[in-house]
Amino acid sequence: MALPAEVRIEQVAREDLVMFVNACFSCTGQREFYGDARGQSVSIEFLHQYILGNYRRLYRRTLAAGINHFNQAQIILNLLAAGSPVDPAERAEEGALIAAALRRLPTQRAFRVLESLRSRHVNNRRSRAIVREYLAGRANLAFDAVKYRSKLRAAVVHGHVKLEGEFGPFLFKGWKKRVFTQPLFESFRRAHFAQEALYELPYTVAEGLAQKHGVPRDVFLQRIEPRLTQAERLRLQESAAREGGVEPAVDLSRAPLTKLALYVLSLKAEARASRREELHTALEGSAARVLARASSSLGKVAAVLDRSYSTSGSLQKRRRPLAVALATHYLLSSAAREYRAFWTGGPVEDVLTVSARGQTDLATPLLDALEWGAELVVIVSDGYDNDPPGAVAELTRVFRERLDRSRRTALVHVNPVFDAEEYAPRSFGGAVATVGVRDAEDVPTVLGFARFAEGTASLAELERYLSGRVDSWLKPQVHEGADEVEA
Amino acid sequence: MSDTRLIRRLEAHGLRFAPAQAWNRMRLVPVLRDEVRDDLRFARREYSEWAAVVSLEGELEGRGLKYVSYVPHGMVVTWGQRQSDAVYGTRLNVRDGKKVMAGPAPVRLLHRMVHREDKNQLRMLPLHLAMEGFLAQHFGGPEVAWSEYSRDALTSGLNPRMESSVPGWLSSVLDGALRTFEVHEKQVGLLLFNADELLSAFVVSHPDDYRVLHRTLLEDFYGELLLQYGYLQEVVELWTPMDAKRVSSLGDLRAEVTRMREDWGAFHGFMAGGLFGVEVSSQKVYEAGPYLLQRFHTSLVPSEENHLGEAIVGKDGTLQYLKTYRLSAAQTRRAYLLQQLAQSQWNLDAVAEHMGSTRQELVTRIQNAGFGYLLKAHVLEEARRLATRGR
Numbered sequence: 001m002a003l004p005a006e007v008r009i010e011q012v013a014r015e016d017l018v019m020f021v022n023a024c025f026s027c028t029g030q031r032e033f034y035g036d037a038r039g040q041s042v043s044i045e046f047l048h049q050y051i052l053g054n055y056r057r058l059y060r061r062t063l064a065a066g067i068n069h070f071n072q073a074q075i076i077l078n079l080l081a082a083g084s085p086v087d088p089a090e091r092a093e094e095g096a097l098i099a100a101a102l103r104r105l106p107t108q109r110a111f112r113v114l115e116s117l118r119s120r121h122v123n124n125r126r127s128r129a130i131v132r133e134y135l136a137g138r139a140n141l142a143f144d145a146v147k148y149r150s151k152l153r154a155a156v157v158h159g160h161v162k163l164e165g166e167f168g169p170f171l172f173k174g175w176k177k178r179v180f181t182q183p184l185f186e187s188f189r190r191a192h193f194a195q196e197a198l199y200e201l202p203y204t205v206a207e208g209l210a211q212k213h214g215v216p217r218d219v220f221l222q223r224i225e226p227r228l229t230q231a232e233r234l235r236l237q238e239s240a241a242r243e244g245g246v247e248p249a250v251d252l253s254r255a256p257l258t259k260l261a262l263y264v265l266s267l268k269a270e271a272r273a274s275r276r277e278e279l280h281t282a283l284e285g286s287a288a289r290v291l292a293r294a295s296s297s298l299g300k301v302a303a304v305l306d307r308s309y310s311t312s313g314s315l316q317k318r319r320r321p322l323a324v325a326l327a328t329h330y331l332l333s334s335a336a337r338e339y340r341a342f343w344t345g346g347p348v349e350d351v352l353t354v355s356a357r358g359q360t361d362l363a364t365p366l367l368d369a370l371e372w373g374a375e376l377v378v379i380v381s382d383g384y385d386n387d388p389p390g391a392v393a394e395l396t397r398v399f400r401e402r403l404d405r406s407r408r409t410a411l412v413h414v415n416p417v418f419d420a421e422e423y424a425p426r427s428f429g430g431a432v433a434t435v436g437v438r439d440a441e442d443v444p445t446v447l448g449f450a451r452f453a454e455g456t457a458s459l460a461e462l463e464r465y466l467s468g469r470v471d472s473w474l475k476p477q478v479h480e481g482a483d484e485v486e487a
Numbered sequence: 488m489s490d491t492r493l494i495r496r497l498e499a500h501g502l503r504f505a506p507a508q509a510w511n512r513m514r515l516v517p518v519l520r521d522e523v524r525d526d527l528r529f530a531r532r533e534y535s536e537w538a539a540v541v542s543l544e545g546e547l548e549g550r551g552l553k554y555v556s557y558v559p560h561g562m563v564v565t566w567g568q569r570q571s572d573a574v575y576g577t578r579l580n581v582r583d584g585k586k587v588m589a590g591p592a593p594v595r596l597l598h599r600m601v602h603r604e605d606k607n608q609l610r611m612l613p614l615h616l617a618m619e620g621f622l623a624q625h626f627g628g629p630e631v632a633w634s635e636y637s638r639d640a641l642t643s644g645l646n647p648r649m650e651s652s653v654p655g656w657l658s659s660v661l662d663g664a665l666r667t668f669e670v671h672e673k674q675v676g677l678l679l680f681n682a683d684e685l686l687s688a689f690v691v692s693h694p695d696d697y698r699v700l701h702r703t704l705l706e707d708f709y710g711e712l713l714l715q716y717g718y719l720q721e722v723v724e725l726w727t728p729m730d731a732k733r734v735s736s737l738g739d740l741r742a743e744v745t746r747m748r749e750d751w752g753a754f755h756g757f758m759a760g761g762l763f764g765v766e767v768s769s770q771k772v773y774e775a776g777p778y779l780l781q782r783f784h785t786s787l788v789p790s791e792e793n794h795l796g797e798a799i800v801g802k803d804g805t806l807q808y809l810k811t812y813r814l815s816a817a818q819t820r821r822a823y824l825l826q827q828l829a830q831s832q833w834n835l836d837a838v839a840e841h842m843g844s845t846r847q848e849l850v851t852r853i854q855n856a857g858f859g860y861l862l863k864a865h866v867l868e869e870a871r872r873l874a875t876r877g878r
Contacts, residue, residue, distance in 0.1 A: 033667065034667055308669050309668075309669040309670065310667065310669060345672070357670075357672075358669060358670065358671060358672050359505070359508075359517070359669040359670070359671045360669060363744045364744070367737065367740060367741050367744065370737055370740075371737050386506060386507075386508045386669065387505060387506050387671075387748070388506040388726070388727075388744070388747045388748045388750075388751050389506055389507075389508075389509075389724065389725070389726050390724070390726025390727075391726075391744055391747060391748075393726075394726070394727075394728060394729040394743075394747070395729070395740060395743075395744060397729070397731075398729050398731045398734050398740060398743070399740060401731050402731055402734045402735065403734070403735075403736070403737065403740070
């Protein structure tokens with residue numbers, strides 16, 4: 001029999017960790033619809049420091065929990081800054097986790113971490129080793145050197161890394177050196193003097209140089225097209241059309257689910273209607289690919305999806321909450337045996353035409369979903385319901401109390417928005433488990449995590465869950481670079 | 488016979504209040520309309536000048552009464568039997584007034600508060616219309632040459648009469664509240680509460696127009712109450728609990744949610760009780776086809792909450808347009824004093840008797856209200872002397 005004090009300590013630890021992991025799924029330190037960026041970053045930084053100081057082992061294991069890249073980068077940085085643990089086993093695990101997490105991060109984020117080591121004055125032996133190992137593991141370091149030249153230089157100088165061959169002259173002399181034998185370096189050098197060489201460089205590097213040479217935007221976009229990565233293509237659709245250029249062709253069948261949903265929502269209504277079939281197929285295919293990686297088969301599932309005005313997000317996260325709702329719709333519809341979507345503001349005939357508009361009346365669709373008799377109800381919303389306010393919290397409380405005491409119906413609230421003041425995604429009270437997400441791709445993961453958010457599982461279970469994820473994560477990776485954003 | 492469209496008591500017929508959305512210390516209550524008619528439409532016209540001079544009498548640049556204020560936008564009202572969307576918006580950009588430079592400052596000269604631009608179209612300056620009516624009240628000063636009044640008061644009355652107000656953009660909280668507000672599909676208006684004091688009400692006749700005009704609320708002007716209560720960080724999030732005992736099926740649960748929503752409407756109606764349901768004095772301004780444009784004010788009794796406003800009422804007595812301004816306590820006191828003076832032909836002794844106070848107290852009150860310049864110096868001096876001796 002545990003002492004009451006111990007029980008309480010365990011409970012606090014569990015609540016802290018659930019809050020932290022939840023925050024790590026949704027918060028990116030960026031502006032949200034209701035909260036500003038400053039509050040967001042202060043809030044998440046505090047959480048990181050607090051968890052690192054109190055639960056270091058669980059803090060590093062969170063890296064494997066499927067949290068978003070922003071928070072993975074934060075954890076890596078904080079761990080490196082804190083120095084390595086004394087215990088050899090702990091040290092080994094932490095080192096392996098950091099190295100694996102860094103390797104899996106999108107390249108630009110990983111290089112940003114390396115650069116941040118310098119600005120945060122972190123220069124211990126372990127971080128130098130991590131930098132060395134990361135650079136040694138890169139498949140095409142010459143490409144990275146061109147694309148992330150200043151960041152790589154910072155990492156090399158700060159970490160005392162010796163690079164062979166022409167890397168030294170390239171990083172430190174750049175285009176001022178006479179001539180390179182490495183073809184990409186040579187293109188980079190020539191592009192500073194001749195327009196023609198521009199089009200052999202990565203897009204982001206060429207963009208700045210094109211400005212310098214005064215190349216018209218539409219000409220530049222047209223000629224650089226073959227060099228664009230998938231993500232760049234998707235991102236450039238809108239601005240290319242605006243600049244009068246030709247939109248670069250995108251291979252929709254390869255785009256990740258949430259990015260694809262964001263792209264669809266950025267299209268005009270007519271474009272969405274005319275390309276309906278194509279977009280629909282792409283979204284379905286993308287959802288299927290997510291499920292192939294993290295399979296989860298569900299029973300009778302209802303989704304309550306928010307499309308109120310607040311899902312338009314902020315300038316930094318434009319339409320993201322709505323995109324997550326749309327992507328979740330596709331994900332659940334292919335994962336569930338039986339599925340139905342209930343949108344706020346009345347039924348939606350064609351999900352591809354949704355837009356962020358109107359007030360948030362979540363109670364009505366939620367009631368519809370319960371009446372339909374779903375086993376699992378997934379609510380995707382930012383947690384603000386205002387018509388009437390507090391209706392979902394009250395409704396679910398009374399529902400649990402009077403109509404569903406045996407918890408036959410599972411209720412999960414998936415929230416893509418982090419509330420800085422509560423240090424957590426905003427919740428609908430105690431009757432619904434709230435979990436944060438950044439991408440809809442995380443939904444299968446967070447559904448597994450939801451039982452911790454609900455508060456029924458114990459700390460030991462949470463620890464077992466995290467260590468299980470660490471084990472599967474640190475196993476030799478089959479899909480090397482599967483998470484890579486760039487082609 | 489008086490016009491039935493003239494408002495005696497402000498009623499929210501045909502309008503519904505939806506649950507409020509709170510942001511910081513603002514609480515915004517959406518006003519919904521179920522029966523929408525589209526023969527009265529409102530559009531916004533922007534003025535980029537630093538100030539506007541509106542000639543109330545006489546020619547645009549001639550002599551006569553003027554109203555000077557910062558006017559960021561005007562409103563174009565169109566009406567007609569077959570006011571389809573095709574016609575709507577086509578004739579909005581006619582030449583309006585004249586732009587001149589006053590030193591470095593561009594100033595727009597406008598002709599009248601309400602200016603007819605076409606057969607079925609007029610341009611008005613929202614809120615300024617109500618404010619101008621308020622300022623014009625008892626503007627002329629005493630009609631009988633009582634011996635206490637200064638020469639200025641007898642020759643030019645209260646000229647120039649001025650009041651100050653607070654532009655909406657001065658309050659970042661209002662900006663945030665309007666930005667994050669989620670407009671309903673059937674919404675035609677908004678009640679604005681600051682720290683749960685009704686600040687302003689705005690209603691138009693068509694939901695599409697409201698959507699366009701929503702952000703103009705930030706450019707409007709408000710009573711000093713908008714800046715008061717600055718230390719009050721947040722209004723409490725109100726929500727009504729559900730009675731679990733009454734629920735035994737999902738149908739009951741649905742009924743409970745409906746009840747919750749209706750309770751909110753009733754509650755907001757109650758909160759706005761200082762405006763809706765009280766008696767108002769209104770004055771006809773313009774007849775626009777079947778619609779009557781009017782301005783009104785509430786009782787002006789200092790102990791009550793007082794509003795100025797303008798409204799358009801249809802033939803059937805429905806409120807098609809409403810915009811109000813909450814008077815600050817000082818403004819109410821001034822208005823009340825002027826009202827009392829005018830009612831007793833500016834006779835100080837009669838007014839004092841009517842108000843149940845002494846002549847000295849009344850003089851002090853007049854001076855404190857900022858109207859000291861109306862009275863001769865020796866009258867003020869005497870009141871001051873008596874007041875100190877009395878203590």
